[in-house]
Structure formats: C-alpha cells, structure tokens
C-alpha cells in the first residue's frame with residue numbers, strides 16, 4: 001500500500017456534499033483529503049440552487065431536516081464567505097407556487113407554511129404569469145444560493161485555505177475492508193496507475209455514483225436537464241415553482257430553468273430534444289414571455305436518489321466508513337446540515353436531541369427495517 005506521512009480522513013467524491021463535509025471537518029482541525037474523479041460532473045455544478053423545503057412540499061423527517069438546514073444556512077454561508085472571500089449569492093427571495101384552483105393549493109403538503117395569493121396578488125408577485133394560474137402560495141422563507149457560479153468555488157477555496165488536500169482525476173474503484181472494518185480504498189489515478197490508499201476513516205460522498213463504490217446502499221441516478229435565459233433586469237423577483245418546471249432569477253438577470261426528472265435515463269449523458277422541449281413547454285405554461293428571452297446555456301446532471309428520496313447519513317455497516325449521500329433534489333438545501341451532522345458525529349461532538357433524532361431517521365439501514 002502507498003504510505004503517507006499523516007493518514008488523512010478520505011472524502012470520496014468532491015462534489016457539493018464532499019466539499020461541505022471536508023470544510024466542516026477541516027474547520028474542526030481534521031486532516032482531510034478529497035478524492036475526486038471528475039469535478040465537472042458533480043450535481044453541485046448542475047443544480048438550480050433552490051433552498052425550497054416548503055415549495056418542494058417536503059413532508060415528515062425530510063421536511064424537518066430541510067427546515068433545520070434552512071435555519072442554519074445564513075450562518076453557514078457567512079462562514080464560507082469569510083473563509084473564501086467569495087460571495088455565495090444567497091438570496092432570501094421567496095418562492096411562489098401557482099395553482100389552478102384553491103383546492104389544489106390547499107392540498108399542497110406544506111400549504112400551512114405559506115401565504116395564500118389570489119390572482120391579483122399572483123400577478124403582482126410574478127408579472128406576466130400565465131392566465132390559468134388563479135391562486136398561489138408564497139413561501140417567504142424559501143430562497144436560493146448561486147451554487148454553480150459561486151458556492152462550489154467558495155467551498156473549494158475555503159477548503160484549500162484550511163489545508164484540505166485535493167486529488168482530482170482519482171477514481172475510487174473499491175472499498176478495502178477487513179471483516180466489518182474500513183481499511184482504505186483502491187484507486188486509479190489520472191495517469192491510470194492503480195494504488196491502495198490505507199485509511200481508518202472515510203466519508204462516502206459520491207452522489208449518484210455511490211452504489212458503484214459501495215454496493216450495500218440503494219442509490220440510483222435521476223437525470224435532470226436544465227437551461228438558462230437572460231431576462232430583462234428585475235423581470236422576476238421571486239422564484240416561480242410550477243409543476244415540473246421552475247424559474248430561478250439570479251441577481252444579474254440570468255434565469256435558471258429546471259428541470260427534467262428522468263428516472264429511466266440511468267447515466268446516459270447529454271441533452272435530449274424531448275427533455276429540452278419539456279422545459280420550453282414548462283416555461284410557456286408558467287411565464288410565456290420568457291420563451292422570447294435569449295437562451296444562454298444548457299446542461300444536465302444526475303441526482304442521487306434513495307428509495308424514499310431522503311439522504312443516507314451517518315455511520316455505515318463498516319466501522320470507519322461514513323455516509324453522506326442520496327440527497328436527490330435537495331442536496332443544496334441539505335449540504336450545510338449534512339456537513340454539520342457528519343462532522344460532529346466523526347469528531348465525537350455531542351449532537352443536540354433534535355440533531356440526534358434526525359440523523360437516526362436517515363440511517364442507511366432504514367430500508368431494510370421496513
């Protein structure tokens with residue numbers, strides 16, 4: 001096995017969750033190394049950056065986890081901005097969810113957390129909204145962060161500043177174990193050389209690819225296609241979150257549009273005409289004028305999805321191998337709380353009762369217990 005001066009804790013995957021966990025651990029004085037196959041494939045560079053537990057209509061423990069994360073995001077972002085010198089583009093812009101009927105509105109799982117809007121109020125919040133939307137919910141507490149252009153880079157820079165060691169182009173092929181104990185990983189580096197890296201501890205943060213590395217966990221990819229438009233400045237002040245399509249206005253007038261949800265696509269890369277058509281039809285159904293605005297960029301990525309669409313957090317069946325994966329549609333929202341819960345658990349810092357209850361609810365073996 002390759003020998004290193006000080007054996008670091010390994011972060012397997014340098015996407016959004018890997019960076020967030022590495023940052024929290026490094027802040028607590030841990031020696032951390034990130035093994036990353038391909039930085040650019042991370043869903044952290046794909047997501048729309050909505051912080052939307054209420055607009056998404058989350059329920060049960062996932063809603064509680066999302067709300068706890070939402071509460072802590074402002075301080076989390078202040079820390080990252082201070083350590084990186086990069087503004088992360090956090091905006092408490094609120095999210096409008098439109099409905100055709102009051103019945104549909106009231107059936108939204110988190111309706112009680114929002115303010116009801118009638119048609120007139122809807123038009124004030126979202127000028128130009130299509131006529132079929134007669135009512136809506138405004139979730140003032142939901143918002144957004146500019147993950148693609150800012151948060152990912154800020155986390156990387158903050159990690160570098162804290163001494164986190166990066167290895168880009170390194171693919172983890174296998175987990176090494178002795179009975180029920182984690183012993184390290186087998187990797188192929190960018191030059192194609194196979195190596196064994198011994199380690200006592202690692203956090204699996206490989207997003208949609210997590211099952212390829214650790215077969216025991218039920219994570220599948222759900223492909224999402226996106227595009228962006230350059231809208232007139234201040235054309236949209238709130239996020240508009242319709243069924244199947246949403247429009248997220250950034251500070252500079254860029255409007256991020258998402259997203260398809262393709263369960264059958266597996267890891268098939270690239271844009272498809274049907275996926276892009278679906279997004280344009282979604283825009284027409286929500287804000288018809290936006291289809292005339294210049295199209296800036298189109299891209300895609302893979303959400304990591306578990307059977308109940310909630311993340312897998314905490315210890316695994318292997319002593320020393322921790323899990324932080326399966327965040328599906330809510331990884332940006334949940335990155336901060338995930339990193340905090342994992343770092344506290346790994347550094348043996350006592351969790352509050354609420355934190356402890358939540359991390360227990362998201363253990364990897366919950367699917368087997370049913």
Ligand SMILES: Cc1cc2nc3c(=O)[nH]c(=O)nc-3n(C[C@H](O)[C@H](O)[C@H](O)COP(=O)(O)OP(=O)(O)OC[C@H]3O[C@@H](n4cnc5c(N)ncnc54)[C@H](O)[C@@H]3O)c2cc1C
Pocket residue numbers: 012013014015016017018035036037038039040041042043044045046047048049050051052170171172173205206207208209210213223224225226258259260300301302303304324325326327328329330331332333334
């Ligand atoms: C279209 C779309 C829109 C989204 N919108 C939102 C949103 O608005 N709000 C929100 O909260 N969430 C959103 N998400 C979800 C969010 O992006 C993900 O939940 C989150 O990025 C997952 O982070 P991750 O670190 O687990 O995975 P990723 O960010 O995908 O990172 C995984 C990393 O692991 C690396 N890796 C994989 N296999 C290996 C290996 N064998 N060896 C080494 N490295 C490996 C990959 O190279 C990758 O860089 C969206 C996702 C998509 C796809």
